[in-house]
Amino acid sequence: MNNNRTFKKTILIDLDGVLNVYDGNFNKNVIPPIKNGAKSFLENLSENYEIKIFTTRNKILTAKWLSDNDIDKFVEDVTNVKELCWLYIDDRAVTFNGDFEKLKSDIATFKPWYKN
Numbered sequence: 001m002n003n004n005r006t007f008k009k010t011i012l013i014d015l016d017g018v019l020n021v022y023d024g025n026f027n028k029n030v031i032p033p034i035k036n037g038a039k040s041f042l043e044n045l046s047e048n049y050e051i052k053i054f055t056t057r058n059k060i061l062t063a064k065w066l067s068d069n070d071i072d073k074f075v076e077d078v079t080n081v082k083e084l085c086w087l088y089i090d091d092r093a094v095t096f097n098g099d100f101e102k103l104k105s106d107i108a109t110f111k112p113w114y115k116n
Contacts, residue, residue, distance in 0.1 A: 008050040009086035012079075013042075015055035015062060017091030019071075023114055031057065031065040039071050046074035052085070053078045 016022035019042075020032040045051055051074055055062050059078045066072040082088070091113055094106045 008048060010050045010052060010076075011045060011087045011089060012052050012054045012083065012085040014088075014090040014092075015053050015057060015065075017112060017114060018089055019053070020065075022091075024112070028057070029061070031061060034069045034071070039069065042071050042074040049086075050076045052076055052083070054080075054082055054088075054090075056080060 013019065015031070016026075019035055019038045021035050022032050042051060053062060053066070053075055055078065059080065062078045063072065066075055066078070092110075094103065094110060096103055
């Protein structure tokens with residue numbers, strides 16, 4: 001038995017606003033087009049990390065979107081649950097740097113990237 005297997009760290013990536021051109025207008029039946037550069041980004045990351053897609057969207061619709069955009073081969077799973085992982089990539093996140101006062105300010109002034 002080979003015990004020298006290398007385990008990849010998992011990165012959980014949000015679908016809307018990160019991998020597609022989502023602009024805040026949610027339609028549960030239509031996933032916006034893939035964002036320019038997303039395919040090469042996922043291909044590159046998948047060499048060293050296990051990629052999981054986090055979305056509140058229907059998992060079957062999301063899997064079809066991944067396949068239609070030829071990026072399903074870079075993705076291990078699609079989940080609706082923000083699970084334990086090494087890193088989250090999300091367009092609606094604030095990083096905590098240990099300073100609660102700065103965190104309160106960051107929360108009060110937060111805007112998704114597409115609204116800046």
